[in-house]
Amino acid sequence: MQKVILEYVEEEYLEDDDEELDVDTPLISGGIVDSFSMVSLKRFIENKYNITIPDDKATPEAFDTVTKICVLVKEST
């Protein structure tokens, strides 16, 4: 799961080819994914894992790293 989400983030949100991401890179607080774009990332995860993440769980903190997103997916499954 980590690999799938990481690849998606790299493909969709990373502009600089030289920039490297890992599962603990801060996405929201690090400015890679902004609050508007977080909606499309949430939608990808919901589609991919056939889950619904409640709005009150979809916080910038919960989406801040791939590791945290994976925890959220598991909780929502």
Added chain:
Amino acid sequence: MSNIGSYEERIKDFDWSVSERELGYKEGDVINIGWYCSDRICEMGKAGKTALIWEEHGGNEKRFTFDEVRLTSNTIGHFLKKLGIQEKDRVCLFMDKIPELYLSFLGILKIGAIAQPLFSAFGDEALFIRMENAETSAIITQKKHVSKARRIRDKLPALKHIIIVDDAGRKPLQEREVAFSLENATPIEDFEIAQTRAESPSVLHYTSGTTGQPKGVQHVHYSLISQYLTAKWALDLREDDVYWCTADPGWVTGTSYGIIGPWSLGITQCVLDTGFSAESWYKFIEKHRVSLWYSAPTAIRSLMKADNELIKKYDLSSLRHLTSVGEPLNAEAVIWSEKVFRKPFHDTYWQTETGSIMITNFPGMKVKPGSMGITFPGIKGTILDPETYEPYDEPGKVGLIAFKPGWPAMMRTYWRNEETYKAKFINGWYLSGDRSSIDKEGYFWFTGRDDDVINTGGHLVSPFEVESALLEHEAVAESAVVSKPDELNMEVVKAFVTLKPDHMPNNDTELKIMNFIRKKLSPLAMPQEIEFMDPLPKTRSGKIMRRLLHAKEWGEEIGDTSTLEEDE
């Protein structure tokens, strides 16, 4: 005692010459914002004072004194001149909130060129439309954003230079590209600043309208007169303040009050170049002892949503005065700030076109939660009857917010679009495009836009621009874009889409379309929701009834549907 002191005294015989005198400017003199924001402050004996504290994610920081701001902006101006950039050429700033953005802004103005700041999250199409319209000569950007410029440069014959401020030399530069490193450049001590005058063009900010492409709002160096005085009286900036304006200079707040206002007053300001998190913001205020904070309702509502216990972890006692801009500040946010910060946020109202604050809740005056405040001295504001365009005589009636033209920072034109510019004036009033009422005490109460432009998180998005981009997606046959209510951002973009026959209305299609718009225009313009609808409601003449879809989202009365081709 606030800087403005007695409002009643200030409005008596008010004249903008009060600002001119403080700035040492007389009619006909040279006036250059770049000089006023750096060299003049040094000449006033504040060369060693900190002008900028910049911090990125992880806490790494850089500091610049006013003398360093003077030197670095000279150096950038010198570099641009060597490249052949001339007075009135448009130079686009396309960077995150890094120091080079702030310093280049002044460097561009110092050579008499026009600064064209654009939000670095803009996608290819949004960037192209604005640079094509302005016939931009050069773009200053970062390695992480250069790929966008590369993808559109062949369609931009006027673009001569792509300047990269952080190129590490790992890969060869491409056509028209040049590297510039502030750290390695030879500082230029003596620099001949352009002899710009009051009406010399300075800044070109792009803003969205209901129809047509984005408009380039052109400002002049004389705007400084309003920006200086409003920063002093409305924001209440003082000599020992540490000021934090959270706006990005890709938008007008980030230049008028994120550069020009504070630095023309010689004030220390700080910049946090990271994504939003409540904890990092509180930590930043505590670390730098921020005393004056200019933020936006969306950010304030995001803080309200965060854990209130978080605030207790940080010492925020340095905060002296809180101000807000970008969209209406709801009463709950004012009440919340009074509770947690023990002081209210003061709303300010103005626009890209007005260039400076027009209406505000002044420091030291009664704040009416939910109200925009009262007019700044020298600003004559009113509410016009939408039918007759005459001012209402009595308070409480909702109509069009309008201002008597003539304040220094007012836009001078829309770039190469004089017709649209002229249409903003009726019966001698400038029409803001917003609606409100005025109460008996002269306080304005915002009710909404007078057009279809979407204000999301304080940024204007044109439904026309999104609809045009949607039609370029392979699956989209027709679309209509409206706003929908949003707890955090006040409103967000929603698209109604009819698909072409061979495409399925499912989650994957929705996500593909969302990402398409995000990359083409910007994350702000990306529909937060797409509803598939076939057919879209239309008039008998075939025009899509956006009004009906808007009403559906806002739970409003649909109104006259007699011209509908067919019911939903």
